[in-house]
Amino acid sequence: MHRALLAFAQTLLIEPRCPICDGPWDSPLPPTAPCSTCLDRLALPLKGLKGLLPLPWSALGPYAGPLRKLLLQVRQPRQGKALAALVQLLSERLPLPATAVLVPIPSWKRQRSNPLPQQIALGLGRPTAALLRRTRAGLSQHHLNKTQCQTNLIGAFQASPLNKQRALSSVWLVDDILTTGSTALAARQALEEAGHRVAGLICLGRTPARERRR
Numbered sequence: 001m002h003r004a005l006l007a008f009a010q011t012l013l014i015e016p017r018c019p020i021c022d023g024p025w026d027s028p029l030p031p032t033a034p035c036s037t038c039l040d041r042l043a044l045p046l047k048g049l050k051g052l053l054p055l056p057w058s059a060l061g062p063y064a065g066p067l068r069k070l071l072l073q074v075r076q077p078r079q080g081k082a083l084a085a086l087v088q089l090l091s092e093r094l095p096l097p098a099t100a101v102l103v104p105i106p107s108w109k110r111q112r113s114n115p116l117p118q119q120i121a122l123g124l125g126r127p128t129a130a131l132l133r134r135t136r137a138g139l140s141q142h143h144l145n146k147t148q149c150q151t152n153l154i155g156a157f158q159a160s161p162l163n164k165q166r167a168l169s170s171v172w173l174v175d176d177i178l179t180t181g182s183t184a185l186a187a188r189q190a191l192e193e194a195g196h197r198v199a200g201l202i203c204l205g206r207t208p209a210r211e212r213r214r
């Protein structure tokens with residue numbers, strides 16, 4: 001009992017650290033956000049990035065430089081705090097409409113699948129519905145051009161049908177990175193065929209145009 005109390009007291013005395021760089025906490029914000037050094041280094045646009053093609057999307061910043069490096073890092077295990085800090089920024093800078101229901105895009109790979117879309121959706125603290133599932137594994141998108149990518153993805157998803165009790169009129173797809181949008185378009189098609197209305201996609205990083213080869 002005393003040991004448990006002592007351990008608890010010690011956790012109260014530990015100085016807060018930045019959830020991203022683990023450096024000393026230097027901000028008046030609660031210690032769930034990145035420290036000011038990290039914010040300077042990441043140089044994210046204050047109001048995020050938004051666009052309409054190939055579907056309406058919102059992102060924390062371009063998938064390049066320090067944000068790209070950090071997103072590769074948060075795919076590793078035990079990076080929950082860093083991911084949560086980025087998701088907090090995403091929800092503050094790009095608030096979703098009150099009616100939004102989040103649908104994470106499921107990963108291609110069965111093994112070592114990407115857990116980020118689901119973790120981001122949960123971190124945004126909005127109603128989340130796992131409506132999508134992959135119908136087949138699909139070829140690796142890696143060496144395909146844009147048209148081949150889109151063909152490869154047709155019918156790649158199936159969506160659960162509309163629930164009449166709770167019509168989903170404002171679905172937001174969630175992914176970690178938006179590149180060509182082929183995957184997002186295939187996901188949107190499956191959802192719309194099942195009766196849902198997809199308002200857009202929210203993600204952490206948007207690949208800059210010059211790098212959208214796939």
Ligand SMILES: [Zn+2]
Nearest residue numbers: 018021035038
């Ligand atoms: Zn930091």
